[in-house]
Amino acid sequence: NAGVTQTPKFQVLKTGQSMTLQCAQDMNHNSMYWYRQDPGMGLRLIYYSASEGTTDKGEVPNGYNVSRLNKREFSLRLESAAPSQTSVYFCAAGGLRSYEQYFGPGTRLTVT
Amino acid sequence: DQQVKQNSPSLSVQEGRISILNCDYTNSMFDYFLWYKKYPAEGPTFLISISSIKDKNEDGRFTVFLNKSAKHLSLHIVPSQPGDSAVYFCAATSNAGGTSYGKLTFGQGTILTVHP
Numbered sequence: 001n002a003g004v005t006q007t008p009k010f011q012v013l014k015t016g017q018s019m020t021l022q023c024a025q026d027m028n029h030n031s032m033y034w035y036r037q038d039p040g041m042g043l044r045l046i047y048y049s050a051s052e053g054t055t056d057k058g059e060v061p062n063g064y065n066v067s068r069l070n071k072r073e074f075s076l077r078l079e080s081a082a083p084s085q086t087s088v089y090f091c092a093a094g095g096l097r098s099y100e101q102y103f104g105p106g107t108r109l110t111v112t
Numbered sequence: 113d114q115q116v117k118q119n120s121p122s123l124s125v126q127e128g129r130i131s132i133l134n135c136d137y138t139n140s141m142f143d144y145f146l147w148y149k150k151y152p153a154e155g156p157t158f159l160i161s162i163s164s165i166k167d168k169n170e171d172g173r174f175t176v177f178l179n180k181s182a183k184h185l186s187l188h189i190v191p192s193q194p195g196d197s198a199v200y201f202c203a204a205t206s207n208a209g210g211t212s213y214g215k216l217t218f219g220q221g222t223i224l225t226v227h228p
Contacts, residue, residue: 044218100158
């Protein structure tokens with residue numbers, strides 16, 4: 001039982017490159033979330049998916065797209081990376097009626 | 113506009129003493145509050161939560177207090193242990209109308225260091 005897994009753990013991109021961050025959960029939760037963590041800013045919600053087949057914007061969605069491939073998987077795509085997207089990205093899963101969310105280990109992304 | 117604020121970036125306490133971490137919020141629609149703990153290079157893990165219908169919730173060494181009129185919550189850790197050294201985030205959500213979809217708004221975090 002792995003919980004929430006994320007790949008890759010680390011990534012360095014050049015400005016303008018694209019990449020997809022992968023997230024998978026084996027907890028059978030309906031909702032999944034993508035956050036970014038920046039110094040002094042806490043965790044900010046980028047996108048979320050309340051259930052399979054639905055996605056919606058969070059607080060800081062600009063420059064990102066998401067796909068809820070199935071109940072288990074929720075990916076985050078950067079189409080044209082910018083230095084401002086240098087951050088640590090966390091995926092989380094949770095039930096709609098339970099506010100407790102379970103986080104993956106994070107992806108540390110650097111855009112040069 | 114930071115709706116959840118943790119005004120103390122860091123806190124240092126001696127082992128065995130009490131740690132008190134504070135959190136303020138501005139959105140009066142928030143009705144459920146959580147504390148998460150985060151070690152370096154790991155994701156946050158859920159610690160304890162409280163609903164707005166309560167003013168206190170206890171779980172072992174951890175107690176969360178909620179003062180709705182002041183829009184303030186605090187996490188008490190007694191006694192503090194070196195293994196409690198981590199970043200602590202408070203988070204809040206609103207279930208008004210059932211449309212929150214579990215979205216959490218986080219504070220900036222407080223780094224707790226417990227010295228042996």
